[in-house]
Amino acid sequence: MRAALKKMATAIAMSAVAVAAQAEIKPSVIYDMGGKFDRSFNQASYSGAEAFKKEHGINYTDFEITNEGQREQVMLRFAQRGYSPIVVAGFQQAPIVAKIAPQFPHLNFVTIDAVVDLPNVRSVIFKEHEGSFLVGALAAMKSKNNAVGFIGGMDIPLIRKFGCGYEQGAKFVNKDALVMQNMTGTTPSAWNDPTRGGELARAQFEKGVDVVFAAAGGTGVGVYQTAADAGKYAIGVDSNQNYLHPGKMLTSMVKRVDLATKNAFEDEKNGEFSYGLQVLGLAEEGVAWALDEHNKGLVTEEDIKKIEDIRQKIIAGEIKVHNYEDTGSCTY
Amino acid sequence: MNPVMAESPAWVRVALIPFLQLVLALAISSLVVLIIGEDPIHAFQVMIRGATNTDFGGISNTLYYATNFIFTGLAVAVAFHAGLFNIGGEGQVYVAGLAVALLCLALDSTLNAWFMAPLIIIGTALFGAIWGAVPGYLQARRGSHIVVTTIMFNYIAMAFMSYMLVEYISKLGGNSTDSRYWNAEAVIPKMHEISSSFPYSLLNPTILLALGVSAAVWVLIWRTRLGFAIRTVGSNPEAAKYAGIDAGRIIIITMAISGALAGMMAVNEVYAAQSRLILNFPNGAGFMGIAVALMGRNHPVGIVFAALLFGAMNQGGTELQFEIPSISPQVVLVIQALVVFFTGALDQLLRGPIENWFQRRAIARSQQAAAQG
Structure with a gap:
């Protein structure tokens, strides 16, 4: 009896030690405004962190920014408590990382969608233009009227980059394709205005558009709904959104923010964290077009082959996709 | 007014009733916290400690948020004394931010903070005043309702500022939607940079400006001819006209002052x-000013205290989210909204009965x- 108890006690003690050893890494995420359940960019970081937690049983801490005053305060508190890596989602947080990271050289920081050139920071950016090119090409292939639409959220360079890539892709497939582009607005509410998204989509449909790509955060939900109701195709963004309207979403331009987050956590855990710039494009599968059970009835084998061909050509450099942010314009 | 009706004592009006309103709001909030499965007492302890501690910057950050709310609260209050509902604080602050950007981008390598700060204060007040005076003019001379025009001016300000930021200001060395940092020499230091006895926070000497401006507003409203004219227009524009006051002119001036007060929030932020x-730096502080003025009964002293409360809720809410992860920012928002609801929108719910009770008691006495005499 006593022996059994002793055995149990050691077992408990050992598992406690094991837990303590695991608890030594304290990963964390700071989401940008919009919140972790935005079904899009922030949620992708969240699902990456969740996947890591599920796989390794290691907990993480997170925080949703709701005002500018919090940014420095929260990042500083995370750093003071020794969280590492601190994954920071969203380009608007980059200046704060540049300020905080040098004060905590022993901690690792990750910026997503922004570049901060410091020895303890890993910057992950995506070639959204390449992914958008691909879905633009697919849109033009599927359009019966040779007219495709793009609906952006807030009118900022990052979103113009999506639109520009999309336009190039559509024109690559069909030089005469009409590409209609609309931005939802100029204020942050443009990220969360499904009603206006729906109206813009309807206006585009009236002009003959029959495939629409929305890079507009929560506004996209209205675009997809309108497209589904009108019997047109919609293309999702950031996360795989095909499931929102099975059989009616043509595809999604997936940006693997989840992988960026999960990889950062895993590298920290395995002690192989690396620094510097990571540019994830089609070649790295950082951006991709989503093909799953929800949209597989919509694309033929031939479509898949064509898109794969374009993908390979972009990776090989045979097709050059112009990046809006390089020149601040969409002339290519 | 009934001459027999005695006013309830001042401590009831300015202290007891707001306190009870707060208690009621927190009681309802407790239910929300209970529903999501957390201990409300613990949650409020975290919130209060988070907003008032001195060791990791709680009180300092509370004061930093309060600084913003004092400016926007005063802006709403001044307009309100002239019977105007200025919903445009958000846009007035935003446009005033442009004044800071223009001055700093042009001069921050040549002037130090001593010369820069006064220029910035004048610049923000001027830009805010212009953005407030235009709806004022439209109300006074064209009969466009101030509520509608100030709301529309918020949208114009947002579109205009996004354009300026994305197309011009960010290209001068900032990120895609921000400007660059101003040269540190040209910026007034934060409290923790002035003295290491302050913990790290965004608190800076602008709070002194906010308190000074509060005093100035008190003088303006109750101790000057202009203030008298403003209050007269507010209580009865027809009577004001009869008394020889150009109501239209007063409306324009009041809106300019209101806009200038809101604009000065940009000095802090x-x-x-x-x-x-x-991008979007006001983030609702302009609208929050309405709640602050409402709770502060449009009096500068009340506004300072209301601003402190709302500042404490912002800071306490951040700590709450930090310490109890299951309480999401949405829940924090619900708690804040309940406080606004009970102190502002449902003001009469408690105020009416309590004041009546005190009045009846005074009359009975x-x-x-x-009878005895």
């Missing part, structure tokens, strides 16, 4: 705290005294 112009 854009110049000192963030030291750069950020005086009658008793009369």
Whole structure:
């Protein structure tokens, strides 16, 4: 009896030690405004962190920014408590990382969608233009009227980059394709205005558009709904959104923010964290077009082959996709 | 007004009733916290400690948020004394941010903070005043309702500022939607940079400006001819006209002052705290000013205290989210909204009955005294 108890006690003690050893890494995420359940960019970081937690049983801490005053305060508190890596989602947080990271050289920081050139920071950016090119090409292939639409959220360079890539892709497939582009607005509410998204989509449909790509955060939900109701195709963004309207979403331009987050956590855990710039494009599968059970009835084998061909050509450099942010314009 | 009706004592009006309103709001909030499965007492402890501690910057950050709310609260209050509902604080602050950006981008390598700060204060007040005076003019001379025009001016300000930021200001060395940091020499230091006895926070000497401006508003409203004219227009524009006051002119001037007060929030936020112009930096502080003025009964002293409360809720809410992860920012928002609801929108729910009770008691007493005498 006593022996059994002793055995149990050691077992408990050992598992406690094991837990303590695991608890030594304290990963964390700071989401940008919009919140972790935005079904899009922030949620992708969240699902990456969740996947890591599920796989390794290691907990993480997170925080949703709701005002500018919090940014420095929260990042500083995370750093003071020794969280590492601190994954920071969203380009608007980059200046704060540049300020905080040098004060905590022993901690690792990750910026997503922004570049901060410091020895303890890993910057992950995506070639959204390449992914958008691909879905633009697919849109033009599927359009019966040779007219495709793009609906952006807030009118900022990052979103113009999506639109520009999309336009190039559509024109690559069909030089005469009409590409209609609309931005939802100029204020942050443009990220969360499904009603206006729906109206813009309807206006585009009236002009003959029959495939629409929305890079507009929560506004996209209205675009997809309108497209589904009108019997047109919609293309999702950031996360795989095909499931929102099975059989009616043509595809999604997936940006693997989840992988960026999960990889950062895993590298920290395995002690192989690396620094510097990571540019994830089609070649790295950082951006991709989503093909799953929800949209597989919509694309033929031939479509898949064509898109794969374009993908390979972009990776090989045979097709050059112009990046809006390089020149601040969409002339290519 | 009934001459027999005695006013309830001042401590009831300015202290007891707001306190009870707060208690009621927190009681309802507790239910929300209970529903999500957390201990409300613990949650409020975290919130209060988070907003008032001195060791990790709680009180300092509370004061930093309060600084913003004092400016926007005063802006709403001044307009309100002239019977105007200025919903445009958000846009007035935002446009005033442009003044900071223009001055800093042009001069921050040549002037130090001593010369820069006065220029910034004048610049923000001027830009805010212009953005407030235009709806004022439209109300006074064209009969466009101030509520509608100020709301529309918020949208114009947002579109205009996004355009300026994305197309011009960010290209001068900032990120895609922000300006660059201002040169540190040209910016007033934060409290923790002035003295290491302050913990790290965004608190800066702008709070002294906010308190000074509060005093100035008190003088303006109750001790000057202009203030008298403003209050007269507010209580009865027809009577004001009869008394020889050009109501239209007063409306324009009041809106300019109101806009200038809101605009000065940019001194705290854009110049000192963030030291750069950020997309959407007002983030609702302009609208929060309405709640602050409402709770502060449009009096500068009340506004300072209301601003402190709302600042404490912002800071306490951040700590709450930090310490109890299952309480999401949405729940924090619900708690804040309940406080606004009970202190502002449902003001009369408690105020009416309590004031009546005190009045009845006072009347009963005086009658008793009369009977005995």
